[in-house]
Amino acid sequence: MMSSVMIILLVLCISCVFAPLQQVASDTSTQSRRIVIAASTMLDGKGHVLHDTRIVIEGTRIVAIDPKAAPVDYDLRGLTVLPGWIDAHVHITWSFGKDGKNAGPGETTPEAAYRAASNAWLTLMAGFTTVQSVGSPTDIPLRDSIAKGILPGPRILTAAEPLQGRGDRTGTPDEIRAYVRKQKEAGADLIKIFASQSIRQGGGQTLSQEQLNAACDEAKKQGLRTLVHAYKEAVRAATVAGCTQIEHGTLATDDDLKLMSEKGTYLDPQAGLVIENYLLNKEKYLGTPGYTEEGFAAMEKVLSMNHELVRRASKTPGLKIVFGTDAVAGAHGRNAEEFIDRVRDGGVDPMAAMVSANSMGAEALGMADQIGSIAPGLQADIIALDGDPLKDILAVRRVVFVMKGGVVYKNTHGALGR
Numbered sequence: 001m002m003s004s005v006m007i008i009l010l011v012l013c014i015s016c017v018f019a020p021l022q023q024v025a026s027d028t029s030t031q032s033r034r035i036v037i038a039a040s041t042m043l044d045g046k047g048h049v050l051h052d053t054r055i056v057i058e059g060t061r062i063v064a065i066d067p068k069a070a071p072v073d074y075d076l077r078g079l080t081v082l083p084g085w086i087d088a089h090v091h092i093t094w095s096f097g098k099d100g101k102n103a104g105p106g107e108t109t110p111e112a113a114y115r116a117a118s119n120a121w122l123t124l125m126a127g128f129t130t131v132q133s134v135g136s137p138t139d140i141p142l143r144d145s146i147a148k149g150i151l152p153g154p155r156i157l158t159a160a161e162p163l164q165g166r167g168d169r170t171g172t173p174d175e176i177r178a179y180v181r182k183q184k185e186a187g188a189d190l191i192k193i194f195a196s197q198s199i200r201q202g203g204g205q206t207l208s209q210e211q212l213n214a215a216c217d218e219a220k221k222q223g224l225r226t227l228v229h230a231y232k233e234a235v236r237a238a239t240v241a242g243c244t245q246i247e248h249g250t251l252a253t254d255d256d257l258k259l260m261s262e263k264g265t266y267l268d269p270q271a272g273l274v275i276e277n278y279l280l281n282k283e284k285y286l287g288t289p290g291y292t293e294e295g296f297a298a299m300e301k302v303l304s305m306n307h308e309l310v311r312r313a314s315k316t317p318g319l320k321i322v323f324g325t326d327a328v329a330g331a332h333g334r335n336a337e338e339f340i341d342r343v344r345d346g347g348v349d350p351m352a353a354m355v356s357a358n359s360m361g362a363e364a365l366g367m368a369d370q371i372g373s374i375a376p377g378l379q380a381d382i383i384a385l386d387g388d389p390l391k392d393i394l395a396v397r398r399v400v401f402v403m404k405g406g407v408v409y410k411n412t413h414g415a416l417g418r
């Protein structure tokens with residue numbers, strides 16, 4: 001028989017064991033649930049391949065990489081698991097209007113807003129969990145709706161209204177500085193600068209060295225990065241001005257590329273999708289502002305120049321190349337085609353192509369501590385491909401799983417479910 005003292009001790013003991021457990025249980029119920037993903041092949045986003053591991057997610061973040069974590073919620077074995085891709089250059093609001101023609105970024109009708117929301121959805125479903133839109137003020141409400149979680153889409157960073165180089169008419173250095181500050185006030189995450197004409201019009205330089213210096217210096221003072229649309233000699237001018245990243249870069253010389261590498265300037269070249277998309281949708285663009293027959297004739301020549309640039313750039317030691325598609329109407333959701341173009345036509349190593357849209361892309365955005373790799377503490381932006389892009393780059397077309405910030409938006413592979 002137990003003495004009453006023993007019973008009291010036992011009760012006390014039970015309560016000392018169970019009280020903390022109950023405490024933990026009630027804490028857990030108020031927290032976001034824990035998710036475990038099993039992967040047989042995982043790219044960490046920094047150039048490493050891990051096998052037979054598990055990713056543990058709590059709330060919006062990855063908390064552990066632990067091969068023994070259980071129970072498994074999503075069994076992605078047999079697929080290639082990697083961080084969600086980052087596209088450094090899109091025009092997320094561009095769409096084709098009711099007449100089937102390119103509406104550009106200017107339309108602000110409800111129809112245009114729905115088409116922009118559709119672009120965001122298609123981009124996310126294609127495995128892109130972060131995009132940089134460069135830019136249109138119409139990006140801002142879309143960016144904010146997605147950030148609040150009231151619309152599905154990739155995380156968006158926007159340049160708001162770009163600075164259009166128009167020679168002397170662009171303004172004095174002080175006026176340019178004021179323009180940069182105005183974009184920041186409007187909610188820009190970065191500053192987009194056009195320092196060259198369109199390549200369809202010859203690609204001549206449209207901002208002086210002094211003007212570029214003012215724009216990129218002021219942005220830096222405001223804590224913003226600068227993306228400069230530049231061809232030929234404008235590539236060097238923007239690099240010398242200390243701008244963050246060069247877009248396109250067509251006809252840059254080997255010396256220009258070397259200088260960019262030395263200065264740590266990022267390059268975002270396009271190996272194919274943007275021009276392929278224009279050619280595919282020629283009738284929808286032709287006759288809309290900036291798109292002429294002569295322009296289309298020029299584009300066919302530019303395509304091979306761009307392959308050649310990507311080839312040279314990827315052989316330039318230390319040059320930081322990011323992934324950006326310049327996706328406009330017709331290309332949203334097909335962003336991954338640019339990987340195929342880079343690997344197939346630009347001779348880029350498939351792993352380098354993946355890293356350019358993961359950790360390198362994140363570094364260029366100043367967000368390496370948030371996105372771009374699969375590691376504890378980072379946002380749970382995780383995708384899976386049916387196939388191995390390192391062996392067959394066409395696998396980038398087969399995105400079967402998309403998680404952004406811990407929320408699963410696509411899972412056509414079949415989850416175990418709990």
Ligand SMILES: [Zn+2]
Nearest residue numbers: 089091134326
């Ligand atoms: Zn663009």
